Amino acid sequence: GQSLEQPSEVTAVEGAIVQINCTYQTSGFYGLSWYQQHDGGAPTFLSYNGLDGLEETGRFSSFLSRSDSYGYLLLQELQMKDSASYFCAENRDDKIIFGKGTRLHILP
Amino acid sequence: GAGVSQSPSNKVTEKGKDVELRCDPISGHTALYWYRQSLGQGLEFLIYFQGNSAPDKSGLPSDRFSAERTGGSVSTLTIQRTQQEDSAVYLCASSRDRGNEKLFFGSGTQLSVL
Numbered sequence A: 001g002q003s004l005e006q007p008s009e010v011t012a013v014e015g016a017i018v019q020i021n022c023t024y025q026t027s028g029f030y031g032l033s034w035y036q037q038h039d040g041g042a043p044t045f046l047s048y049n050g051l052d053g054l055e056e057t058g059r060f061s062s063f064l065s066r067s068d069s070y071g072y073l074l075l076q077e078l079q080m081k082d083s084a085s086y087f088c089a090e091n092r093d094d095k096i097i098f099g100k101g102t103r104l105h106i107l108p
Numbered sequence B: 001g002a003g004v005s006q007s008p009s010n011k012v013t014e015k016g017k018d019v020e021l022r023c024d025p026i027s028g029h030t031a032l033y034w035y036r037q038s039l040g041q042g043l044e045f046l047i048y049f050q051g052n053s054a055p056d057k058s059g060l061p062s063d064r065f066s067a068e069r070t071g072g073s074v075s076t077l078t079i080q081r082t083q084q085e086d087s088a089v090y091l092c093a094s095s096r097d098r099g100n101e102k103l104f105f106g107s108g109t110q111l112s113v114l
Helices: none
Strands: A009-013 A018-024 A029-037 A044-049 A053-057 A060-065 A070-075 A084-092 A095-098 A102-107 B005-007 B010-013 B019-024 B031-037 B044-050 B065-069 B075-079 B088-095 B109-113
Touching: A009 A018, A018 A029, A018 A084, A018 A102, A029 A060, A044 A053, A044 A060, A044 A070, A070 A084, A095 B031, A095 B044, B005 B088, B010 B019, B019 B088, B019 B109, B031 B075, B044 B065, B044 B075, B075 B088
Parallel strands: A009 A102, B010 B109
Antiparallel strands: A018 A070, A029 A044, A029 A084, A053 A060, A060 A070, A084 A095, A084 A102, B005 B019, B019 B075, B031 B044, B031 B088, B065 B075, B088 B109
């Protein structure tokens, strides 16, 4: 079965902040990463959390709480070019397994 | 090359035919993955190679699917007796080493089975 859960779609307004959540199973878990994929494109790596806490990279931040088996991706100052699908991915037993992705719609 | 290279970019085949998809990872990357992505869907794990270790084949959907990696570099994914449900984008990714979470993806092969 699917071990990663994330919302299928999220809608936000340009300039705003949006949070995309991801929950995972704990067995064999090492860390959580996030990828962005534009329509017709290949996924590209955004960030990784191996330890609890917040990782910040420009407008994007990612958070992990091992005690809650939960993480999120935070996108600030949304731009139209951020319209894409966002995937959380877990490092489980040395291989990378992806969630089903969250489609982010941005309204002008 | 600088990135992961996949060929062909598009493949149209008839039901029942065999197809081979190729992936050239980034030079020096020891880990190589194959994923499958149907339209608007997530990335389905197929197989994982790490160095000279036995591959993790746990994601292959049937025995019609197989993959090999020669010399720790180029990989070929073979689908025998293709079915219409095999139509999807097949993505290859490599990473620097075992369990490294930063994957670099190729542009994928769009497979269409008629």
